[in-house]
Amino acid sequence: xxxxxxxxxxxxRGPLKxxxxxxxxxxxxxLIIVIGGGYLVTLFRTNPPPLTRGASVGEHWHASLRIYICxxxxxxxxxxxxxxxxxxxxxxxxxxxxxxxxxxxxxxGAYLRHYETGLGVVPGEDGEPGKATLIxxxxxxxxxxxxxxxxxKRYNVELENKGEKVEGDPxxxxxxxxxxxxxxxxxxGEEPMPNPYARSKGIPEPTGPTGDQxxxx
Numbered sequence: 001x002x003x004x005x006x007x008x009x010x011x012x013r014g015p016l017k018x019x020x021x022x023x024x025x026x027x028x029x030x031l032i033i034v035i036g037g038g039y040l041v042t043l044f045r046t047n048p049p050p051l052t053r054g055a056s057v058g059e060h061w062h063a064s065l066r067i068y069i070c071x072x073x074x075x076x077x078x079x080x081x082x083x084x085x086x087x088x089x090x091x092x093x094x095x096x097x098x099x100x101x102x103x104x105x106x107x108x109g110a111y112l113r114h115y116e117t118g119l120g121v122v123p124g125e126d127g128e129p130g131k132a133t134l135i136x137x138x139x140x141x142x143x144x145x146x147x148x149x150x151x152x153k154r155y156n157v158e159l160e161n162k163g164e165k166v167e168g169d170p171x172x173x174x175x176x177x178x179x180x181x182x183x184x185x186x187x188x189g190e191e192p193m194p195n196p197y198a199r200s201k202g203i204p205e206p207t208g209p210t211g212d213q214x215x216x217x
Contacts, residue, residue, distance in 0.1 A: 055174075056102050057096050058095075060095040062177060063092045064091050064179070065111075066182050068183070068188040070186040072192065074193045075198065077115050077195060078195065083096050086111075108181065109171030117136055120169055137197050138200055157185050158184050
């Protein structure tokens with residue numbers, strides 16, 4: 001036990017200092033959390049993570065699309081109304097109204113099916129890997145490993161977005177606002193190739209503007 005008055009006062013002050021120090025440390029901890037949390041919120045708002053979902057019901061997105069086949073550029077798909085369609089302008093217009101065309105169903109494959117064009121991976125036989133395949137309405141088909149007419153070189157069906165190759169099933173790709181898609185089999189070129197859907201349906205070739213930026217509605 002402290003014997004002198006000074007010892008008694010020192011003993012009485014000790015716990016108070018410890019409590020004050022503990023309280024100050026807790027306050028600093030709370031301030032760090034608040035400031036750090038605010039910084040993370042600001043960072044998230046200014047640099048949101050990229051979307052991985054497809055378009056939702058009520059949204060209206062645009063993605064440009066160019067298709068190249070064996071050195072020719074396929075003409076734009078014509079105007080055919082639907083939840084995922086084009087206006088003959090070289091853009092995919094995605095504005096789902098039902099779950100049938102939203103989320104994982106708002107895919108590039110769904111857009112092409114709207115024009116009776118198939119795109120996807122066809123399963124291989126006897127354990128062989130599947131092949132990405134593009135089938136136009138007239139039955140013309142291009143698959144991984146096929147050749148262009150008059151060429152001995154084999155090519156694959158490849159999809160790019162903003163210059164970067166897209167891996168996996170190209171038909172399952174989910175276009176987003178501002179995407180710039182290029183679907184190609186063989187070399188690219190600007191020699192025109194009539195759009196197979198427009199040709200098979202007797203629809204005039206669309207002559208609207210093309211580009212990689214969303215066109216006005």
